[in-house]
Each structure stands twice: as structure tokens, then as C-alpha cells.
Amino acid sequence: DSGVTQTPKHLITATGQRVTLRCSPRSGDLSVYWYQQSLDQGLQFLIQYYNGEERAKGNILERFSAQQFPDLHSELNLSSLELGDSALYFCASRPGFNTGELFFGEGSRLTVL
């Protein structure tokens, strides 16, 4: 158990819909990362928050957004969903800004039908 909690574990929805994925980082970790894992693209970095502020952005679509709340949990919002958005979405956390390893949650599997 990494200490990172993600909900929901599985989500099935239809094209055009909007979903929210939730992440609780390890106790005391200030940095939260979101990654997307798909068969064709592998693990792609989406976005990083540090203590409530966006700090780095990767290959995140404009239809996707995220935020980190004062209690440090984070949410990833995916809207106008397309079939290609079906993937495993991972949240990870680390204590600091840019040192050390990431601790990953078990992921949220999104299926868009």
C-alpha cells in the first residue's frame, strides 16, 4: 500500500460525458501528479500540483483540467469524453517539489463507450 488513494477504481461512461477522478496523496506529501496510461502511448505525464499550485504541465488535453485543494487532495476532470480517452489514470505523490521517487496509487480505469 503506497498510501495514495484513488477513487473510483473503475468508471464506465459514454462519449460526450464528463467525469471526475479523485486522489488523496500520502500524508504530508505536497506534490501531486497525474499520469495517463494507455496501450499505445504508455505512461504520459499530464499535470503536477505543488501545495495547491499548478507547477508543471505535460500532454494534457484542453478538455482535461485538474486542481489541488487546501487539504492537498486533487481532482482530475475529464470532459467531452471520447473513445480514445479510455485509459488508466494514475495519481502519484511525493513530499517535495522535484526530488525523490513518486508514490503511485492503484489507478482509476476509465472506459468510454
Added chain:
Amino acid sequence: AQSVTQLDSQVPVFEEAPVELRCNYSSSVSVYLFWYVQYPNQGLQLLLKYLSGSTLVKGINGFEAEFNKSQTSFHLRKPSVHISDTAEYFCAVSSPGYSTLTFGKGTMLLVSP
């Protein structure tokens, strides 16, 4: 920019045989290197990491890796694998100036009796 190349998408091996999973990275600055393992339907778990110091790094479950700066490699080895080592293995790179981890596409290790 940083990148990671995992040269083998799949490595089949018999139980109790040695294995090496290859990883090469590209970075213009000093690096931090990581190996993660992903068991089916689970998140990523850290196997080992190189931040500085000794180039031979020992990790969990009997795995080790060697950082070779001249060859820009960080190959993962285990002298004798078990069926339970069947999983996907990801190499990742980061640097002091980067806050994110860049992952390779993964190598599926298939251990058969």
C-alpha cells in the same frame, strides 16, 4: 528534454534463469533514475532508484541495476527469477531541474516454469 528507451517490449524467460531488462536514457544534465514494477491490475511500485553515489543499486525482490553514465544506461538485473516476477517493468528518468518523471514504454517480463 529527457527520454527513456526500453529496448525490449517483452522478455520471456524460464524460472530460475537470470534476466536483464535494458534501459537507455537521454538527458543533457545529471540524472536520477528509477525502476518501477507494475503487477496486473495494480499501480506502480518502486523497485530501486539511483540518485547519486554508488553506481550499483540494489532494490527489492533481489533486483539490482547499474548506472553507466558513459553508455547512458540503467539496466535492471536479477540472477534468478521466479514466476511471481511476471509483471511489467518501467524505467524512468528525472533530473534536478525537472519536477517530473519521464517513463519508458515498459518491458513485460514473462516467467514460465
